Amino acid sequence: MSSKLDARHIQNLSAAATLELHWGYAERALPCTNNAGSCAYLDAVYSAHDLGMMYTGIIWSTISGVLLIWAFLRRFGHPTTSPAPALSRSSGIERGRRAFAAFIRQYCLPDAPRMIFGRTTRLQVLVLAALAGYLLIFSFVGIVYNTWVTPVSGMDGVYNTRSSIGPWGDRIGVFAYALLPLSIMLSSRESLLSMITGLPYQSFNFLHRWLGYIIFVQSSLHTIMWCIVELRLYQPQPSVGVEFITQTYIVWGIVAMILLILLFALSTPWGIRMTGYETFRKAHYVLAMVFIGACWGHWEQLKCFLLPSLIFWFLDRAARLFRTALLHYKPDEAGTLGFKTVDATITRYGDAENLDVIRLDMDNIQEPWATGQHYYLCFTQGSIWQSHPFTPLNAPVVVKGKVKHSYILRAKKGETRKIIDLAATGVSSTPIILTGAYGENITESLRPDANIICIAGGTGITYVLPVLLELAQQSPSPDRKMELIWAIRHTSNKEWISEELGILQRAQKALNLKIRIFATRDSSEDSPYDTKEAVNISVFNEKDAGQDSQNSSSESQSCGCENEAPVEKLGGKSEKGNSHPDLHKLIPGFLNEVVRGPTTVFVSGPGGMISDARGIVASCSSGSKVWGGQDRFDVSLVCDDRLEW
Structure with a gap:
């Protein structure tokens, strides 16, 4: 890794008495044998990086602390579901808790500006603003802002201009890496955050999307800053620029940036409309994993952030498969265990020309779900590569070991249209693969007097x-x-x-x-x-x-x-x-x-x-x-x- 920085930092590794280790960065050659300006610049670079790594620890410690407090309050401060006395006679703690919740709803529940954020609450935007402000502050704190003009060795009258945009670009690049595990956690259907907070996984979609935009901006600025440094401020040009752009780790950085641009473009409302939601979703999965691999090739010293991202992603996929297996691996009449789809009876509403709604009823051997939870349904007669979320309209009741599911489907584009068109031909049933249940029990905290x-x-x-x-x-x-x-x-x-x-x-x-x-x-x-x-x-x-x-x-x-x-x-x-x-x-x-x-x-x-x-x-x-x-x-x-x- 040190060889990647030799040309940039002009470190004389052969004359070094020792190599100083820096977590997430290249080793530093000590003592510094270059000119005073270059040594002062290296002091600023390594100091800014070390502080940046410490700040990532503070960011993750803060996130972990918030989640820990949330889990504690959820476990020990959950409101009782038993009949409660009137607020005027209830304890001050209970009255204060409910008053605070009402205050938050009063000011933070309405929609935020829709043209910018879409249909989301002010509370979601407030959380995003807090995270963005936190990152903004730490992006600039602890950097030595200066410019160093240093001579190029062996070339009279040729000078390098070294400035603070280099260490600042490194800082926001480190933050972009550090946020990747959080982005994966916010996007997971089998969400660790849901287990801790009790919030359904879809509640984190807004933050996942906007955190992705923040990572895109950070990565773009990191790329722009170092392009300015290597292609303009370092001399002589164009030889320095050509040497820079052909290095393996820079090639991987360019690949990562191209993939990130594709991820950003496809995730915008315009991109989703142009490609279709299912295309966007599948492409998002693939591009995200390849992007993390390219980031590893660009700067493997920060794999402490990349490895958890990959682990969270694969655990999410493995848990989905496990859920599906629990619902569909059953013994047949001969006692042989195997994967079996669930046959759903189709009820049509309207004639063949105006059919846009059908009802599906099915029975499955499983545990009942909680009220308000939903399942992902895969219609095998359409495509086994797509599934869509639907909420059962019936209350979960077990009868002779089986639970009845009932769903209503309105025709849209894609798979639902295929199934409804199939029903219009007179087909009375269709095989389905279930995955779930997901979401929260929406009546869990409902008081009897509510x-x-x-x-x-x-x-x-x-x-x-x-x-x-x-x-x-x-x-x-x-x-x-x-x-x-x-x-x-x-x-x-x-x-x-x-x-x-x-x-x-x-x-x-x-x-x-x-x-x-x-x-x-x-x-x-x-x-x-x-x-x-x-x-x-x-x-x-x-x-x-x-x-x-x-x-x-x-x-x-x-x-x-x-x-x-x-x-x-x-x-x-x-x-x-x-x-x-x-x-x-x-x-x-x-x-x-x-x-x-x-x-x-x-x-x-x-x-x-x-x-x-x-x-x-x-x-x-x-x-x-x-x-x-x-x-x-x-x-x-x-x-x-x-x-x-």
Whole structure:
């Protein structure tokens, strides 16, 4: 490794009395026998590098400390699921914890600027800003900023210009290497971070993407700085530049930079649209691993960061295969163990020309999943190289060792379109390979006195429906108020979940559940329900807490009877003939009827629906009022993050 730096640093290794080791860098020849300027420059280079390595340790120590504290609080500070006293009578610690959570939701839950960050919360952007600021500070601290003009040995009148951009370029290059393990951890489906924090792996997608952008900027600046040094500041040119560019480690550096540019270009929204998501995903896997290999060839002294990256990547893939094997390796009738797909029964909705939704039902011998978790489904009749995430719409129940899965698929491009086209030909079943379950139990921390409002758009019903079905199997809580709001295109779409909807209708009275369904593309002049009448539209404020919702005509929809759930048709209420339920009225209208207890809002649907829900929940939350004992202002949101996938 020292030979790579001989020409650049003009170190006389043959005259050195000793070689001083530097972790992650080349050995330094001591004593320095060059001119004073070169020796001063070498002092600055090695000092900056040693400090940079120490700073990477500080960065990783900070990350590890945060995760350790998080794991401790999750283990010993988790809120109880038993009935809790009113906040005014609860302990100061519990009231403070819930008040702080409400305060964070109030200011950090709404979407950040969407043109820059897409559909993500302010909290995600705040975490990113903290990480970026941390890196920015350490990128500049501890570097000697100076310029040294030194003569070129044996060439009169020719001088090298040595400046601080060299050690600064090395510093950000080291940081780019140091962040690679974190980037791999943030992208893993079998996530170590999820095990520590309890957050689902898809919650880290935003940070993975933007950390990749940071690594790209760091690597680009590292490359630019050393190109300026070697191709302009070092003399004589072009001989120094040619010698520099032909060195093996520089060739590997160029290869790594080209691969990183491809990774960056393909991961942008424009790149994904041009190549398709599946092409992007497969290319991302391959390019990332080859990129890490090229980084190893460029600077193997920093393999302390590269080796963990590779290990995390291969462990993730191995764990995925293991999960799949647990679900599919079973003995047959003869007792022979082998891999077997699961046959799913196909139910079609619509005719062959207008078929865009199907339902899949299957039974599999396995352990039940947790409510809110999802599986990756591989449709072998389409392609064995692709799988897609779907949430089971039913509650997990074991019957004779088997668990039933039910899914709703809407036709999009790619594999789902192939399966729906196959169903249109009359095929009644299809073999499927499952991988999972992934995600968090979304009802794990749900208190018995917590009020629940479930909001879904279209096939997003599969995320919120299991919550209600699971609660229907439990003893009812008299203090709990529940509501289901489902926006569908057509009234006939209720057929997707007719069986599950019937279960909820029969349990309406016991659950204190109101079911509201909106058809956004159907219109009817004599529709008996009107949005303005069906919802209490008063502003959500403190004085409404004890008021009865007498202005709401929605009582007819929550009678607890077993009649078919009514549908409000919205299609003729806008010029486009495609209105949507107004969450800015529906959610506050529900909260106005809440007498006591916190409220959890479950949402799954289009990105616009989730963004609206985030803003509304934030506006209805108040940390100061929760601290004052008013627990109805403790409003939390649980949403399906699949829109980020």
